[in-house]
Amino acid sequence: MLMEECGVFGVFLKNRSNTIPYIVEGLISLQHRGQESAGIAYEKNNEIKVYKKMGMVADIFSNGIVKKINSHIAIGHVRYSTRGKSEIQNSQPFHVRFRNEHFAIAHNGQIENSEKLRNELEEKGTIFLTESDTELILHILIKNLSKNILEWTLKDIARTIFKYVSPSYSLLLLFKDRIIAIRDKYGYRPLYYYESENGYFISSEDSGFNFLNPDYKNIKEILPGEAIEFSAHGIKKYKIESNKKRFCFFEHIYFARPDSNIFGRNVHLMREELGKLCAMENPIDADIVVPVLDSGFSAAIGYSKESKIPIEMGLMRNRYVGRTFINPNQKDREIGVRRKLPPISPVIKGKRVILVDDSIVRGTTMKKIITMLKDAGAKEIHVRIASPKVVNTCHWGVDIPEKKELIAFGKKVKEIKEEIGANTLGYTSLEGIRKILKEDYNNYCFHCFMEVHDEL
Numbered sequence: 535m536l537m538e539e540c541g542v543f544g545v546f547l548k549n550r551s552n553t554i555p556y557i558v559e560g561l562i563s564l565q566h567r568g569q570e571s572a573g574i575a576y577e578k579n580n581e582i583k584v585y586k587k588m589g590m591v592a593d594i595f596s597n598g599i600v601k602k603i604n605s606h607i608a609i610g611h612v613r614y615s616t617r618g619k620s621e622i623q624n625s626q627p628f629h630v631r632f633r634n635e636h637f638a639i640a641h642n643g644q645i646e647n648s649e650k651l652r653n654e655l656e657e658k659g660t661i662f663l664t665e666s667d668t669e670l671i672l673h674i675l676i677k678n679l680s681k682n683i684l685e686w687t688l689k690d691i692a693r694t695i696f697k698y699v700s701p702s703y704s705l706l707l708l709f710k711d712r713i714i715a716i717r718d719k720y721g722y723r724p725l726y727y728y729e730s731e732n733g734y735f736i737s738s739e740d741s742g743f744n745f746l747n748p749d750y751k752n753i754k755e756i757l758p759g760e761a762i763e764f765s766a767h768g769i770k771k772y773k774i775e776s777n778k779k780r781f782c783f784f785e786h787i788y789f790a791r792p793d794s795n796i797f798g799r800n801v802h803l804m805r806e807e808l809g810k811l812c813a814m815e816n817p818i819d820a821d822i823v824v825p826v827l828d829s830g831f832s833a834a835i836g837y838s839k840e841s842k843i844p845i846e847m848g849l850m851r852n853r854y855v856g857r858t859f860i861n862p863n864q865k866d867r868e869i870g871v872r873r874k875l876p877p878i879s880p881v882i883k884g885k886r887v888i889l890v891d892d893s894i895v896r897g898t899t900m901k902k903i904i905t906m907l908k909d910a911g912a913k914e915i916h917v918r919i920a921s922p923k924v925v926n927t928c929h930w931g932v933d934i935p936e937k938k939e940l941i942a943f944g945k946k947v948k949e950i951k952e953e954i955g956a957n958t959l960g961y962t963s964l965e966g967i968r969k970i971l972k973e974d975y976n977n978y979c980f981h982c983f984m985e986v987h988d989e990l
């Protein structure tokens with residue numbers, strides 16, 4: 535079973551001009567959600583075609599390719615995997631041909647009941663071509679709906695997926711003449727659409743529309759439990775009850791872009807609030823606040839504002855290597871930290887440093903950063919984390935490893951501090967986060983921050 539955190543982007547253009555440059559721009563905006571592979575499924579001569587490769591969006595979709603695969607309707611996907619294989623057969627979108635008709639899927643999330651569904655389908659003779667959860671959805675639709683894909687209505691498709699497939703999913707389905715976007719009833723993963731004069735754009739994050747210079751009032755959230763069809767006939771909606779939400783708090787902490795607005799909050803401002811909270815809960819006398827770039831930057835601004843200790847660039851960020859957390863191979867990850875975040879020695883030499891990061895998962899990165907800062911002459915290093923301890927794995931689509939790999943699992947803060955080699959260590963509390971989110975707190979998932987499985 536693969537666990538994935540990905541990005542999806544879809545475009546339907548009313549004037550039948552070429553969507554592919556838009557999809558490529560959209561996928562570049564979502565590149566932070568997955569860097570292993572990228573692909574586009576599009577309509578061509580009444581069929582669905584797919585172009586996908588391993589690598590970064592800009593490398594895969596050169597100008598030549600973009601001109602070649604002209605289409606007025608398309609969906610795209612960026613992906614990374616962790617426990618499963620990072621290889622082309624698992625990259626998306628997936629495409630199926632069934633009784634001479636075609637459709638494709640691009641999915642962000644992880645299906646909780648995937649093992650059960652896969653076993654049931656295999657017992658009945660279904661053959662799977664990939665290890666991915668996403669392929670299951672294609673088989674579920676074919677097995678439960680009429681044999682003629684052209685007869686499938688929005689309601690049929692949505693009801694089938696909502697009935698059989700457990701969250702999490704924010705997904706796009708591409709048919710020859712329409713795109714269907716579906717978000718699971720808990721709304722774990724974000725999903726937005728933008729309606730312009732030219733057509734419809736759908737994105738995992740609303741920052742994916744920024745390149746369009748959009749009229750922001752026309753950007754809408756696809757709601758938990760909602761399915762929307764985009765076609766030449768306009769927009770059609772279908773919705774099921776969604777009383778309980780479970781927005782992934784890790785989207786705010788780490789995954790989403792700072793300029794995105796997800797779950798009703800701006801990501802940068804939310805991270806800044808968390809940094810302020812961290813400073814209130816974990817004060818310390820020091821000379822400078824140093825962010826672990828990029829995801830710790832907004833929180834470090836908040837910590838600095840609250841503590842009145844100046845923020846300094848004590849670590850630089852080498853942009854030409856991938857995000858550490860996103861790399862599925864442990865050895866590559868260790869080498870990556872040294873290449874990615876070299877210290878700026880004159881800034882930190884002889885200083886008492888407050889090092890602010892968004893989270894600690896395995897602790898590998900943090901240990902190496904602390905060693906580098908000490909080697910570069912830091913007098914003291916006080917680590918401040920703008921989230922609670924990560925102590926549980928995730929079953930809903932974020933790359934959080936098994937408990938035994940988590941540095942905080944079963945450990946007290948003092949033990950973690952010693953393991954990473956910091957002078958002091960402070961986390962932000964769930965209680966404090968509850969105060970920031972107020973009544974919205976109950977709409978979030980915090981499972982990975984909870985020692986016991988008691989909030990389901």
Ligand code: SF4
Pocket residue numbers: 722781782783784785927928929930931932934979980981982983
């Ligand atoms: S367990 Fe953590 S990472 Fe997974 S959905 Fe919940 S908050 Fe997000």
